[in-house]
Amino acid sequence: MLIASSLAVVISMFIAPWRVTVGILIGGLLAVFSHRWLKNSVAAAIKMSIGAKENRLRLTQFLLRYFVIALIVYFVVVLGIANLTAVLAGLASFVVALMVEAGREFYFAITHREEMN
Numbered sequence: 001m002l003i004a005s006s007l008a009v010v011i012s013m014f015i016a017p018w019r020v021t022v023g024i025l026i027g028g029l030l031a032v033f034s035h036r037w038l039k040n041s042v043a044a045a046i047k048m049s050i051g052a053k054e055n056r057l058r059l060t061q062f063l064l065r066y067f068v069i070a071l072i073v074y075f076v077v078v079l080g081i082a083n084l085t086a087v088l089a090g091l092a093s094f095v096v097a098l099m100v101e102a103g104r105e106f107y108f109a110i111t112h113r114e115e116m117n
Contacts (some may be wrong), residue, residue: 023082025088
């Protein structure tokens with residue numbers, strides 16, 4: 001996600017207005033932030049499901065992250081710092097990362113497959 005966001009920011013610096021570039025940058029940072037927060041929240045949920053005593057606050061962070069991200073996006077757009085479409089495009093950088101990872105896995109599955117008899 002960092003590579004996809006960074007590449008999008010660099011390209012948009014040359015072909016888009018500054019609000020679009022800032023929007024992609026903020027959206028990309030929010031995507032990375034959301035991904036890290038999601039990993040921690042899911043880990044807490046899994047620990048609770050197997051009987052470990054995990055703080056319930058960590059589990060509520062799963063839903064809280066949506067509120068925090070929406071609040072940041074709202075203020076960024078209302079204050080005129082960035083374009084909403086660009087922020088959403090930056091938030092979607094995980095899709096690019098997912099497609100690159102799927103392509104990589106597909107390549108390795110094809111090139112390292114074992115012959116069937």
